[in-house]
Amino acid sequence: xLATGLDRSSVVTDIEFLPLSSNHADxxxxxxxxxxxxxxxxxxxxxxxxxxxxxxxxxxxxYILATKSDGSNGIIYGLFSQNTESxxxxxxxxxxxx
Numbered sequence: 001x002l003a004t005g006l007d008r009s010s011v012v013t014d015i016e017f018l019p020l021s022s023n024h025a026d027x028x029x030x031x032x033x034x035x036x037x038x039x040x041x042x043x044x045x046x047x048x049x050x051x052x053x054x055x056x057x058x059x060x061x062x063y064i065l066a067t068k069s070d071g072s073n074g075i076i077y078g079l080f081s082q083n084t085e086s087x088x089x090x091x092x093x094x095x096x097x098x
Contacts, residue, residue: 005059006044006045006060010041012038014038014077016037016039017036018034027058030056037055037063038052038055038060039051039078050064051064064076
C-alpha cells in the first residue's frame with residue numbers, strides 16, 4: 001500500500017490542493033481548510049477504481065468515476081481551476097508523497 005486506503009497498483013497523474021468552503025476535522029497531516037484531490041487510475045481499498053479521489057488527511061473518498069467507451073477505467077490527467085496548487089507528473093510520485 002502507498003498509504004492506508006490506496007492499493008499499490010494505483011496510478012496518480014496529478015495531485016491538487018483545494019480550498020474548502022467548510023472545514024473538515026483537524027488532523028496532523030492536512031490543514032482543516034484544505035483537501036487533497038488525487039487524479040488518475042486510483043484503486044481505493046474496499047471500493048475499487050476511481051478517476052478522482054478526495055483525501056482529508058484521514059480517509060480517501062472516491063469522487064469521480066470515469067469509464068472509456070470500451071468499458072475500461074477512465075483516467076483523469078489534470079484539472080483546470082483558479083484555486084488549486086498542482087503537483088503534476090508524467091511518471092510516478094515517490095511513495096512518501098502520497
